[in-house]
Amino acid sequence: MKILVITEQRDGKWNKVSFETLAAAQQIVREAGGGLSAAVVGKQIDALAAELSGYQLDEVHFIQHDLLEKYTPDGYTIALRRLIEQTKPDLVLLPHTYQVRDFAPKLAASLQKGMIGDCIGHRYEGGKLTFVRQMFQGRTNADVVFLGDAPWVASFQAGAYRADLAAKRTSGNAPVSPFAVDLQPSQIRTKPLELFREAKQAVDLTQAPILVSVGRGIKAPENIALAEKLAKAIGGELCASRPICDEGWLPMDRQIGSSGQTVAPKLYLALGISGAIQHVVGMKGSRTIAAINKDQNAPIFEVADFGVVGDLFEIVPALIEELEKPH
Amino acid sequence: MKIGVCVKQVPAKDAPLTVADGGAWIREADIGFEMNEPDAYALEEALRLKEKHNGEVVAISMGPERAKQAIKEALAKGADRAIHIADAEFFKLDPLSSARSIAAAIKNENFDLILTGLQSDDQGFGQTGVLLAELLDRPHATIIMQIDVAEGRMKLKRELEAGWFQWVELPLPAVLSIQSGINKPRYATLKGIMAAKKKEIATVERASLGVPDAPTQRVERIYVPQKTKKTEFITGQPKEIAAKLVEKLRHEARVIS
Numbered sequence: 001m002k003i004l005v006i007t008e009q010r011d012g013k014w015n016k017v018s019f020e021t022l023a024a025a026q027q028i029v030r031e032a033g034g035g036l037s038a039a040v041v042g043k044q045i046d047a048l049a050a051e052l053s054g055y056q057l058d059e060v061h062f063i064q065h066d067l068l069e070k071y072t073p074d075g076y077t078i079a080l081r082r083l084i085e086q087t088k089p090d091l092v093l094l095p096h097t098y099q100v101r102d103f104a105p106k107l108a109a110s111l112q113k114g115m116i117g118d119c120i121g122h123r124y125e126g127g128k129l130t131f132v133r134q135m136f137q138g139r140t141n142a143d144v145v146f147l148g149d150a151p152w153v154a155s156f157q158a159g160a161y162r163a164d165l166a167a168k169r170t171s172g173n174a175p176v177s178p179f180a181v182d183l184q185p186s187q188i189r190t191k192p193l194e195l196f197r198e199a200k201q202a203v204d205l206t207q208a209p210i211l212v213s214v215g216r217g218i219k220a221p222e223n224i225a226l227a228e229k230l231a232k233a234i235g236g237e238l239c240a241s242r243p244i245c246d247e248g249w250l251p252m253d254r255q256i257g258s259s260g261q262t263v264a265p266k267l268y269l270a271l272g273i274s275g276a277i278q279h280v281v282g283m284k285g286s287r288t289i290a291a292i293n294k295d296q297n298a299p300i301f302e303v304a305d306f307g308v309v310g311d312l313f314e315i316v317p318a319l320i321e322e323l324e325k326p327h
Numbered sequence: 328m329k330i331g332v333c334v335k336q337v338p339a340k341d342a343p344l345t346v347a348d349g350g351a352w353i354r355e356a357d358i359g360f361e362m363n364e365p366d367a368y369a370l371e372e373a374l375r376l377k378e379k380h381n382g383e384v385v386a387i388s389m390g391p392e393r394a395k396q397a398i399k400e401a402l403a404k405g406a407d408r409a410i411h412i413a414d415a416e417f418f419k420l421d422p423l424s425s426a427r428s429i430a431a432a433i434k435n436e437n438f439d440l441i442l443t444g445l446q447s448d449d450q451g452f453g454q455t456g457v458l459l460a461e462l463l464d465r466p467h468a469t470i471i472m473q474i475d476v477a478e479g480r481m482k483l484k485r486e487l488e489a490g491w492f493q494w495v496e497l498p499l500p501a502v503l504s505i506q507s508g509i510n511k512p513r514y515a516t517l518k519g520i521m522a523a524k525k526k527e528i529a530t531v532e533r534a535s536l537g538v539p540d541a542p543t544q545r546v547e548r549i550y551v552p553q554k555t556k557k558t559e560f561i562t563g564q565p566k567e568i569a570a571k572l573v574e575k576l577r578h579e580a581r582v583i584s
Contacts, residue, residue, distance in 0.1 A: 073457075073467060098488050102469045105422065105454035106461040114423040114543025117452060130547070135450055136353070139344055141552045147542050189466035193494035195487070210583065216340075234583055246508030259486060259506075267582035274340075277451075288580040290572065295341070297551075306575060307558040308568055318569035327577075 001034035001129070004061075004089035006080060008097055009040060009048055010071070017095035019163035021156050024122065025093050026056060026167055031124040034090070037061060039083060039179075041076060043069035053173040055166055060176045061087070067183045070192040073103040079181040081110050086179075089151055091129075096155035108153040115153040116144050118277075120160045137276040138299040158258070159281050203237060203253060209266045210236030213256060213283070214244055217272015217293060217312055221249040227271055230316050233323040234269070241279045257282035271312050275300030292316070328382035328476070331438040332373040332406070333429065333456075334366040336390050336397035337449040350548040352418050362397040365444025369505040371512040372474065373442050374405045380476060383407045385436065389429060391415045395528065402523035403515035409526070410436075414533035418450075421544045426458030431536040434463065441502045445470060456504035466497050469504035 003025045007018035022038060029036050039061040040048050049062045061083055067075050084092060084107075092108075094100045096118045108115040120141070121132040131144045131154055146152040205211060212231040218224060224238075231238045238254060245255040256263055257279040264285035271292050273279060276299070283289070284303050291304040292312045301307045308315055338344065339359035347354045362370075373384045386401035388394045389412035398409045412432045414420075420428070433441075441463075446453035460467030472492065473484035476499070485493045486506050515523075561571050576583045 098470055098486070101453055102457065102467075105457040106467075108543075109423060109426075109458050109461045114421050115454065116544050117422075117454060133451075134552075135549055136338070136344055137448055137451070139551070140346070140353075140549045142549045143547045144544055145547055146544050152543075189498060190468065191496035193482075193496060195491055195493045197490050198492065242507065248511075252508075253490075259488070261490075267576060267580070288576070288582045290576065297343075299552075301558050302552060302554055303556055304558045305556065305580065306572060307560045308572065309560065309562075310565070310568065314565040315568055318565040319572065322566075322569040322573045323583075 001028065001032045001091055002089045003029060003034060003036045003091045003093060004084065004087065005036065005038040005057075006092065006094045007038055007040050007048075007052065008095055008099055009042055009045060012042075012044060012048065014048065015095060015097055015099075016163055017097055017158045019166045020158065020161040021093050021095045022055060022057075023163060023166040024156050024161040027161070028091070028122060028124060028129070032129065037087065037089070039063060039080070041068055041079060049176045050173070053176050054168050055174070056169050057174050060174055061179045062176050063179045063181060065181055065183050067185065067188060071099055072188050072190040072192055073106055074188045074190060075183060076103045077107045077110055078183060078187060080107055082181055083179055084111060084151055092151055092153045094153070094155040096157045100155050104153060104155055111151060113148075113151060113153060114146070115155070116146065117155045119154055119156050134277050137274065138280065138302075139297065157277070157281065159284065198252070205237055205239050205254070205256065205261050205263050208237040208263070210234055210269070211239050211256075211263060211265045211267070211286075212236045212269045212271065213239045213241065213273060214250070214271050215241040215273030215279070216243050218244065218249075219272075221247070223313070224249055226313070226316055230269075230271075230320050230323075233320045234267075236265075236267070236269070239263075241273050241276070270300050270304070271316065273300050274298045275302065328376060328380045328439045329385070329437070330373045330376060330382060331385045331387050331433055331436060331441045332366070332370050332401070333387050333441070333443040333459075334370055334397050334401050335363040335388060335444075335447050336360045336394045337363045337447055340448070346549055346551075350550070351546050352549065360393055360396065362400050363444055363447045363449075365446060365448070365505070365507045367444070367512040368507050368509050369442040369444045370401055370404060370406065371510045372505050374513070375510065376440070376474065376476065377405075382439070385410060385438070387429060387433060388412070389414060389425065389533065390417050398528055399523055400515060402526045402528075403519040404513055405519060407526065409528045411528055411530045412533050412536075413530050417533065421542045422452040422454040423458060423543050424538065424541070426455050426462055427538045428533050428536055429455070430459055430462040431538050432531050437500070439500045441465070443502070443504050445504050445506055456502050460502035463502070465500055465502050467502040467504070468495055468497055470506045471503050472506050472509050474503065
């Protein structure tokens with residue numbers, strides 16, 4: 001199987017999930033045989049291409065163009081479609097980043113192909129490659145296979161593979177092959193403007209040793225005070241899953257998950273959080289996870305060390321009382 | 328402005344899910360369905376754009392007969408009319424076939440703007456908007472948190488990862504995938520619910536659209552994932568649970584003082 005990994009960089013800095021995908025691709029090549037190349041796209045990316053060529057792969061495709069300096073879905077799709085048409089990989093793998101969500105389905109469709117996105121793993125058994133992805137917000141997994149002819153396009157979720165397992169070459173470097181693309185400004189319909197962050201973050205949740213996190217189960221904004229009281233009693237900071245911040249019950253800078261902050265505290269106490277994948281990727285590295293949820297099948301229990309199936313409005317007041325007892 | 332907005336009906340959030348015979352989908356009998364939450368944000372954004380710039384909002388939904396419930400909700404909230412692409416087994420479609428079907432059903436509508444939610448809470452492919460843009464040859468942008476329209480162009484706020492955002496400009500017509508939280512979706516009023524009864528729902532059978540039956544992928548089975556971590560469940564009355572949990576966090580895990 002001939003695999004092409006499309007890496008991601010912005011302003012000369014890697015999106016590190018790229019190396020998780022590289023590790024996944026190396027593993028598939030070890031299992032299924034074949035070859036591996038990787039592409040780096042942008043402008044002034046010589047150093048990145050050189051770094052990539054130190055990894056165990058056969059070739060680095062170096063796609064540099066003024067019009068690829070800033071990401072646009074049109075520019076990336078045109079450039080990468082040409083690369084795929086010319087180098088004819090069987091499988092194209094990408095890290096499932098916000099940028100990849102923005103262009104990879106289009107890239108696949110421009111080749112009349114489909115994409116299996118947001119995979120959490122793969123299996124190679126008896127010559128058959130199966131991708132595993134989550135459905136129903138993480139409540140089920142699904143085994144998915146490609147139909148029809150190559151090339152096939154798939155993306156892997158952040159955290160699905162370990163970047164530190166991406167193998168480097170023991171000696172020498174892989175060849176870096178410049179790949180020329182003909183791009184005209186008229187082909188690019190999006191005009192990318194400046195990047196910015198909202199107001200400086202007031203709390204750095206990544207530094208808090210204890211986090212009390214609230215989800216939909218908290219039901220109403222007036223109940224946030226209860227979680228706040230628990231956070232105070234246990235000596236932690238308050239945070240939340242996305243829906244709570246979408247509702248404006250807590251500010252956006254308190255959000256944990258793929259679109260918020262990624263944390264790994266000593267203790268993560270999840271109150272009424274179901275554990276959708278978008279949330280779990282932001283907290284699964286916590287040392288100890290305790291979860292209170294009324295649904296015993298909630299996916300949060302997949303990652304919890306301690307679980308309580310029950311009504312948080314009964315259990316949290318009891319917890320506060322217990323924590324406030326002298327000991 | 329003529330705006331099309333894609334709304335999908337998905338199992339209700341608290342619906343108990345069991346795998347159906349055959350293993351590739353869930354048992355649909357006895358569970359409730361609702362409008363996909365990310366799509367509710369897209370619908371709200373469409374309604375607000377219409378209120379600001381005039382025009383028409385057309386709700387588009389593919390699914391079995393039950394999908395009409397989500398369509399009626401969209402009409403009650405203020406969509407002007409709807410297109411129902413009927414297919415009893417649409418859950419079997421891969422993302423590309425779904426998008427090809429929607430594109431075929433709406434190609435003569437010539438929408439100025441097509442909005443979708445970011446992803447569906449059931450299959451979660453998150454590809455429909457991007458694919459519609461490619462199939463209809465429109466520019467697109469995803470994960471949108473703000474839309475400003477002026478003189479045939481849009482200035483958009485895109486969410487990136489880790490707290491970053493980016494402004495991008497796009498010409499109309501275009502396709503946008505809306506990020507959840509961009510607005511606060513309205514509730515349907517009684518007046519809206521009554522008015523919806525007179526609004527048009529055009530039903531088109533998916534099979535009549537001439538979309539080739541050429542799936543690119545197949546879901547072989549769905550299943551509850553095996554646990555990788557051993558969870559210790561703590562049971563009892565609330566007070567007992569609290570005492571046991573605090574004891575464990577303090578003396579076993581040693582993560583609180």
